[in-house]
Amino acid sequence: MLYRTHDGLDISEIGIGCYALSGAYGQKDLEAFKAMLRRAYELGVNFFDTADAYGDAEAILGEVVNPFREEVFIATKVGVKDSTKPNLSTEYLQSSCEESLRRLETEYIDLYQIHFDDPETSVKETIAALEDLAGQGKIRHYGLGHLSPPRVEDYLEQGTVFSVLLELNAVARENHRDLLPLCQKYDAGMIAFSVTGRGLLTGKFQEVPTFEAGDIRNLDTFFQRERFQYGLRVMEKLAEIGNRYGKTPAQAAIAWVLAQEGVICALTGPSTIPHLEENLQASGWRFTPQELDEINQFLEEKDERYNQLAEDNVREILTEPLPADPSSAFRDLIYVIETSLRLGMVEESEMMPTFYRLYGLRKELDDQAGPKLSAIQGKLRDLI
Ligand SMILES: NC(=O)c1ccc[n+]([C@@H]2O[C@H](COP(=O)([O-])OP(=O)(O)OC[C@H]3O[C@@H](n4cnc5c(N)ncnc54)[C@H](OP(=O)(O)O)[C@@H]3O)[C@@H](O)[C@H]2O)c1
Numbered sequence: 001m002l003y004r005t006h007d008g009l010d011i012s013e014i015g016i017g018c019y020a021l022s023g024a025y026g027q028k029d030l031e032a033f034k035a036m037l038r039r040a041y042e043l044g045v046n047f048f049d050t051a052d053a054y055g056d057a058e059a060i061l062g063e064v065v066n067p068f069r070e071e072v073f074i075a076t077k078v079g080v081k082d083s084t085k086p087n088l089s090t091e092y093l094q095s096s097c098e099e100s101l102r103r104l105e106t107e108y109i110d111l112y113q114i115h116f117d118d119p120e121t122s123v124k125e126t127i128a129a130l131e132d133l134a135g136q137g138k139i140r141h142y143g144l145g146h147l148s149p150p151r152v153e154d155y156l157e158q159g160t161v162f163s164v165l166l167e168l169n170a171v172a173r174e175n176h177r178d179l180l181p182l183c184q185k186y187d188a189g190m191i192a193f194s195v196t197g198r199g200l201l202t203g204k205f206q207e208v209p210t211f212e213a214g215d216i217r218n219l220d221t222f223f224q225r226e227r228f229q230y231g232l233r234v235m236e237k238l239a240e241i242g243n244r245y246g247k248t249p250a251q252a253a254i255a256w257v258l259a260q261e262g263v264i265c266a267l268t269g270p271s272t273i274p275h276l277e278e279n280l281q282a283s284g285w286r287f288t289p290q291e292l293d294e295i296n297q298f299l300e301e302k303d304e305r306y307n308q309l310a311e312d313n314v315r316e317i318l319t320e321p322l323p324a325d326p327s328s329a330f331r332d333l334i335y336v337i338e339t340s341l342r343l344g345m346v347e348e349s350e351m352m353p354t355f356y357r358l359y360g361l362r363k364e365l366d367d368q369a370g371p372k373l374s375a376i377q378g379k380l381r382d383l384i
Pocket residue numbers: 016017018019020025049050145165192193194195196197198199200202204250267268269270271272274275276278279
């Protein structure tokens with residue numbers, strides 16, 4: 001395992017995340033997951049990411065790393081534990097931090113990250129609360145996640161931000177493009193997540209899979225329409241070059257992330273030892289600059305075609321009647337929101353109220369949902 005130094009800390013360039021413990025990727029075997037975490041430590045991983053919103057993940061991670069607590073960095077997140085409406089107020093941060101410390105069975109959190117934005121709390125207030133927690137020794141550093149670039153800049157200007165968390169893989173490159181100049185200007189490290197594209201870039205899917213109920217990939221645009229096909233083409237290209245070195249598609253996907261400027265850690269989320277061991281073999285091996293150019297050229301060529309297909313799909317969903325099945329209609333509308341934001345067809349601030357309105361319906365997708373979903377479709381037609 002290679003390590004990258006940021007702000008005086010030597011961090012394993014591949015970190016392990018605990019999102020799977022929330023059930024986001026279906027049911028997992030808890031004992032196998034704990035064994036995976038221990039093995040990660042044995043193999044040199046010293047950066048572990050979790051969140052107060054990932055089910056019991058904080059308590060599970062705390063229990064596993066307890067015997068070697070001082071040798072690892074624990075990153076957790078705050079803002080949306082039990083609701084969809086984020087809260088970054090002073091009071092909320094103070095009480096949430098206490099609860100995370102208790103669950104993690106630790107006296108300090110190495111990296112406390114904002115999970116999602118709370119537009120109702122000022123950046124100044126949130127930073128003051130984080131600085132206060134740091135002053136008390138309860139957190140050592142703080143970072144940002146899931147914020148728009150202007151909001152990231154507000155935090156970077158006003159605080160001492162250690163890192164910015166972002167989705168990054170060869171399919172999802174937009175956040176890196178937007179955030180890199182800011183991270184460079186303010187010397188914040190980039191912590192990449194979904195580095196295997198939630199499994200898409202590992203080569204294990206050849207057709208759009210059916211995931212078990214509750215798996216977030218049922219809603220993930222990676223596993224829908226033209227984006228899935230795009231992902232497969234990207235996976236094949238990375239795999240072709242990785243294969244020259246005897247590397248697997250997953251290792252090639254992670255090595256591509258590690259080659260991107262500003263990245264201090266690539267977070268992957270395996271739930272078994274074989275997947276862990278495969279992914280960690282991406283450290284210590286690199287694409288050549290020529291190979292990276294070849295990949296970039298390939299990506300740019302494919303972008304043009306697939307972005308046009310994506311835009312066509314958005315327009316079609318907005319103008320055709322929604323599917324009669326409410327779950328399918330809901331998935332199509334999520335696709336419209338995510339795709340239109342990704343392609344810059346609409347401003348994020350204009351879109352968020354409609355996103356929250358739609359997301360709030362996710363547990364009410366019964367026979368009565370049709371008119372509400374159609375109303376949201378109409379609103380989206382006006383916005384985009
Ligand atoms: N995804 C997000 O929205 C998000 C947001 C903020 C922070 N994070 C943090 O970043 C961490 C990593 O993100 P992620 O979970 O999206 O990473 P990821 O590694 O891209 O995706 C995890 C999924 O990929 C599969 N996978 C991983 N390696 C594999 C391999 N070698 N072969 C086959 N399948 C493989 C896993 O399957 P198995 O379970 O079968 O191993 C799991 O379903 C999270 O755990 C979390 O701590 C994530």
